[in-house]
Amino acid sequence: xxxxxxxxxxxxxxxxxxxxxxxxxxxxxxxxxxxxxxxxxxxxxxxxxxxxxxxxxxxxxxxxxxxxxxxxxxxxxxxxxxxxxxxxxxxxxxxxxxxxxxxxxxxxxxxxxxxxxxxxxxxxxxxxxxxxxxxxxxxxxxxxxxxxxxxxxxxxxxxxxxxxxxxxxxxxxxxxxxxxxxxxxxxxxxxxxxxxxxxxxxxxxxxxxxxxxxxxxxxxxxxxxxxxxxxxxxxxxxxxxxxxxxxxxxxxxxxxxxxxxxxxxxxxxxxxxxxxxxxxxxxxxxxxxxxxxxxxxxxxxxxxxxxxxxxxxxxxxxxxxxxxxxxxxxxxxxxxxxxxxxxxxxxxxxxxxxxxxxxxxxxxxxxxxxxxxxxxxxxxxxxxxxxxxxxxxxxxxxxxxxxxxxxxxxxxxxxxxxxxxxxxxxxxxxxxxxxxxxxxxxxxxxxxxxxxxxxxxxxxxxxxxxxxxxxxxxxxxxxxxxxxxxxxxxxxxxxxxxxxxxxxxxxxxxxx
Amino acid sequence: xxxxxxxxxxxxxxxxxxxxxxxxxxxxxxxxxxxxxxxxxxxxxxxxxxxxxxxxxxxxxxxxxxxxxxxxxxxxxxxxxxxxxxxxxxxxxxxxxxxxxxxxxxxxxxxxxxxxxxxxxxxxxxxxxxxxxxxxxxxxxxxxxxxxxxxxxxxxxxxxxxxxxx
Numbered sequence: 172x173x174x175x176x177x178x179x180x181x182x183x184x185x186x187x188x189x190x191x192x193x194x195x196x197x198x199x200x201x202x203x204x205x206x207x208x209x210x211x212x213x214x215x216x217x218x219x220x221x222x223x224x225x226x227x228x229x230x231x232x233x234x235x236x237x238x239x240x241x242x243x244x245x246x247x248x249x250x251x252x253x254x255x256x257x258x259x260x261x262x263x264x265x266x267x268x269x270x271x272x273x274x275x276x277x278x279x280x281x282x283x284x285x286x287x288x289x290x291x292x293x294x295x296x297x298x299x300x301x302x303x304x305x306x307x308x309x310x311x312x313x314x315x316x317x318x319x320x321x322x323x324x325x326x327x328x329x330x331x332x333x334x335x336x337x338x339x340x341x342x343x344x345x346x347x348x349x350x351x352x353x354x355x356x357x358x359x360x361x362x363x364x365x366x367x368x369x370x371x372x373x374x375x376x377x378x379x380x381x382x383x384x385x386x387x388x389x390x391x392x393x394x395x396x397x398x399x400x401x402x403x404x405x406x407x408x409x410x411x412x413x414x415x416x417x418x419x420x421x422x423x424x425x426x427x428x429x430x431x432x433x434x435x436x437x438x439x440x441x442x443x444x445x446x447x448x449x450x451x452x453x454x455x456x457x458x459x460x461x462x463x464x465x466x467x468x469x470x471x472x473x474x475x476x477x478x479x480x481x482x483x484x485x486x487x488x489x490x491x492x493x494x495x496x497x498x499x500x501x502x503x504x505x506x507x508x509x510x511x512x513x514x515x516x517x518x519x520x521x522x523x524x525x526x527x528x529x530x531x532x533x534x535x536x537x538x539x540x541x542x543x544x545x546x547x548x549x550x551x552x553x554x555x556x557x558x559x560x561x562x563x564x565x566x567x568x569x570x571x572x573x574x575x576x577x578x579x580x581x582x583x584x585x586x587x588x589x590x591x592x593x594x595x596x597x598x599x600x601x602x603x604x605x606x607x608x609x610x611x612x613x614x615x616x617x618x619x620x621x622x623x624x625x626x627x628x629x630x631x632x633x634x635x636x637x638x639x640x641x642x643x644x645x646x647x648x649x650x651x652x653x654x655x656x657x658x659x660x661x662x663x664x665x666x667x668x669x670x671x672x673x674x675x676x677x678x679x680x681x682x683x
Numbered sequence: 684x685x686x687x688x689x690x691x692x693x694x695x696x697x698x699x700x701x702x703x704x705x706x707x708x709x710x711x712x713x714x715x716x717x718x719x720x721x722x723x724x725x726x727x728x729x730x731x732x733x734x735x736x737x738x739x740x741x742x743x744x745x746x747x748x749x750x751x752x753x754x755x756x757x758x759x760x761x762x763x764x765x766x767x768x769x770x771x772x773x774x775x776x777x778x779x780x781x782x783x784x785x786x787x788x789x790x791x792x793x794x795x796x797x798x799x800x801x802x803x804x805x806x807x808x809x810x811x812x813x814x815x816x817x818x819x820x821x822x823x824x825x826x827x828x829x830x831x832x833x834x835x836x837x838x839x840x841x842x843x844x845x846x847x848x849x
Contacts, residue, residue: 222833338747341740342705348737349712356719356730363719363730364712387779394775395768561807562799566821568779569795573825576791577835585783593776600763601694601701619733627727 174304181528185536190233194533197234198541199548201241206249206552210386210567211258212242212500213609217381218574220507228511229529235507236487236530237537239500240292243443243483244545245552247284247476252277252549253556260443260479263451267464267471274467278411279418281549283472286419287426289542291477294430295437295484296534299491303520303531306492310517315624316635318494320645322618325495326607327652328439335604337656343598344607350375351615358623370583377506377612379575379584381499383591384598384605386571390564391596412546422473425454429477436478437485442498442606443478450478484534490515491527494617499606502613691765698752702745709741778802790840796822 204215216235223231246258251268264284271280313321330340353364354374365371429450436446454474455464464471486497487504494516496502505515513519513526520527555563575588598605611618629635637643713721716731716738723729764772778801786794800818803809809817829835 221835225834336748336751338744338751342744342748345737345741345744346705346708349708349734349741352734352737359726359730361719361730364715364734366711366715391772391776395764395772559807561809562803562817564775565778565799565802568782569799569821569825572782572786573791573795573829573837576837577829580836580838582783582787582838585786589780589783592779596772597697597701601698603701622733623728626732631723631728 174300177304177524177528178300178532180525181530181532182536184229184525184529185233185533190230190533191536191540193230193234194237194537194540195544197237198241198244198537198544201238201243201541202245202248202545202548202552203241203555204238205242205245205258206555207563207567210570211246211389212239213381213503214385214389214571215242216500216503216507217378218570220378220503220510221574221577223507224510228508228513228523228526231507231511232504232526232530233533233537235504236534237541239483239504240480240534240537240541241545242500243292243480244285244288244541247288247479248281248545248549248552249556251280251284251472260447260483261475262444263447263475264472264479266451266475267466267468270465271467271469271472276467278408279415279469280467280472282412282415282546283419283469284476285542285545286416287422287429287473288476288480289538290426291430291433291479291481292484292538292541293535294477295434295481296531296538298434298481298485299488299534300531303488303492303527306488307517307520310493311521312641313517315621315628316638316642317645319618319621319625320636320642320649321493321495322614322621324645324649324652325489325614326611326618327649329604329607329610331652331655332439332445335602339601339603340607343603343605344611347380347608347611348615348618350380350608351377351612352619357616357620370581373579375587375612376578376584377503377609378578379587380591380612381503381609382571382575383588384595384608385499387568387588387592388595388599388605390567391592392599393560394564418469419473422470425470425473426477428453429474430481433478433481433483434485437482437497438488439497442486443480443482446482447475447479451475480538484538487530487534491519491530492517496610496613499609502606502610506613691762691769694759694761694763695752695756697763698756699749702748702752705748706742706745709738709743709745712738712741714738774806778806786838786840788840789842791837792822792826793840793842795825 200219201212201215204210204218205212210218215238219235219238223234226234242258243260246256246261247264247268250256250261250264251272254265254269256262256265268280268284271277326344329344330337349364351374353371354362355372356363362372432450432453433443433446436442436449451471451474454470455461455468458464458468458470483498483500486501488497490496490501490505494505494514496505508515513523571588572585575584576582578584595605625635629638635642636646713735716735719731719734720729721731721735723732778798781801782794782798785797789797796815796818798818799821800811800814803814803817804811807814825837829837
């Protein structure tokens with residue numbers, strides 16, 4: 172197998188002291204941002220990105236991707252110990268993780284979570300190892316119309332699969348596209364949407380948007396609740412880790428099913444959050460004895476964690492092979508690659524195999540490093556959350572402001588972060604999804620270029636998107652996905668009409 | 684149904700307001716695109732060609748959201764923000780804005796030190812001799828990490844100049 176050989180070469184590139192050290196730094200920082208309220212994986216990666224500009228791309232991507240793994244682990248830690256999900260994707264872990272920890276089995280809950288998360292992540296990497304070369308080869312046949320069709324498909328699936336109202340996803344996504352097009356037009360060199368404001372000429376960086384939307388926005392939400400953590404004292408005992416490891420094979424079926432869900436959701440833009448909820452839902456519904464779910468059933472921890480992490484890693488496959496990221500964090504990382512001068516997509520496999528396979532090899536090693544580090548350092552991180560929010564909150568704000576300034580040494584960006592923060596806060600409260608906005612900001616230029624080049628090829632006729640089998644299939648699936656909310660809505664109305672008389676809705680339901 | 688006595692901004696008002704704001708943005712995008720040229724030139728699509736349709740879709744989505752708000756949120760009387768939460772959020776937001784403003788004049792290091800000290804003293808009720816050194820310490824750590832470690836400087840102001848740090 173060519174892929175395996177390439178993988179070993181990749182290991183050859185990354186097995187140096189410096190790279191392993193970077194992995195540990197990345198994972199540690201990642202756990203930190205995962206644990207801290209207001210900082211999550213997309214945000215942490217954005218903050219770290221300006222610091223990697225001076226590194227070589229392989230070191231840079233190792234640092235960033237390991238931060239991503241660390242953040243995923245950090246998110247589960249707070250879910251279990253504090254009942255506060257550090258990441259949206261670890262919400263489902265609170266359902267059984269916190270009750271189990273509260274019942275005095277914190278070590279067992281944490282070990283279950285970390286190890287099943289590690290298994291999920293490794294499964295995702297194995298999938299990437301086996302499939303990425305093939306997908307990239309396939310994608311080498313793409314030209315602009317096919318690329319636009321792939322972008323279209325990605326955005327259509329956001330609209331149809333998102334948990335928010337489709338029109339809200341649409342607005343959020345299109346705002347992202349609009350923000351991406353501010354400044355210099357890449358093809359004609361003309362200025363656009365700058366409204367004669369000199370600060371807008373250089374455009375608006377997606378990093379600034381992420382820091383504001385996910386960072387400041389999240390902090391504002393947190394302050395609203397008046398922060399009080401009800402934590403559980405946790406010390407991970409080695410003996411209990413061992414006993415839990417022996418217990419784990421019993422859940423092999425749950426693990427397999429969760430991996431499957433995770434990989435599926437990770438490759439499509441549904442993402443880790445949807446994966447963990449779906450996996451938890453399936454586990455609790457299909458269990459023979461449901462009585463323990465919600466009270467600390469081990470399967471209730473294994474299922475969402477495995478799915479969350481396998482989706483998180485799988486999200487890198489479309490990013491690497493197609494240039495279409497599967498999650499907000501993957502989008503930020505892809506933006507980083509473009510800043511380093513690398514273009515994600517099939518050509519990357521041809522031009523920089525050392526980079527691609529170095530990254531994939533680092534994913535194996537990074538996740539193993541992450542599992543070990545996180546088990547060893549959990550008590551330390553848990554104690555961070557006991558520091559009062561009046562200290563931690565402002566320090567996080569200061570880190571975000573410094574990071575924003577460093578993106579292009581401009582104070583305008585700091586003010587923009589404040590604005591994006593307010594936007595993120597209001598959008599979150601009104602159930603507008605934020606990930607599509609970030610994705611559109613990163614992909615905006617590429618999607619537009621693909622569209623305009625297609626239009627050039629066909630001299631303005633949209634029929635080019637139906638000109639061959641491949642592009643037609645992609646567009647047809649995209650259109651179907653776009654129309655699916657409408658279909659569901661029509662179905663919903665007809666069903667409601669049929670069952671109206673015996674449909675007793677509670678007062679909390681919509682009276683209409 | 685706003686009989687629970689809580690005063691504040693209703694979710695319905697907020698939904699309408701945000702939808703109106705995004706619609707206005709959409710119109711602005713359309714307008715800006717036509718200014719840049721939303722048509723077809725001999726070199727192919729003009730600079731505003733793509734953003735123009737993006738703007739149209741923003742307007743379309745906003746109108747949908749507005750009708751959604753009317754059908755779904757009007758009669759629910761859900762409160763978006765009550766008076767207590769407005770207070771706690773603004774007590775975090777206002778110092779943050781002041782931080783950005785002060786940093787414009789004094790640089791980010793001094794701004795950071797002052798902001799942390801202020802937040803700890805007034806919100807955390809720490810004594811000033813704990814708060815001020817903490818603020819200075821955070822600024823010093825930033826200096827070591829960013830300036831010395833990663834060689835990515837932050838904005839410096841007149842105070843650093845007095846001490847001869849560039």
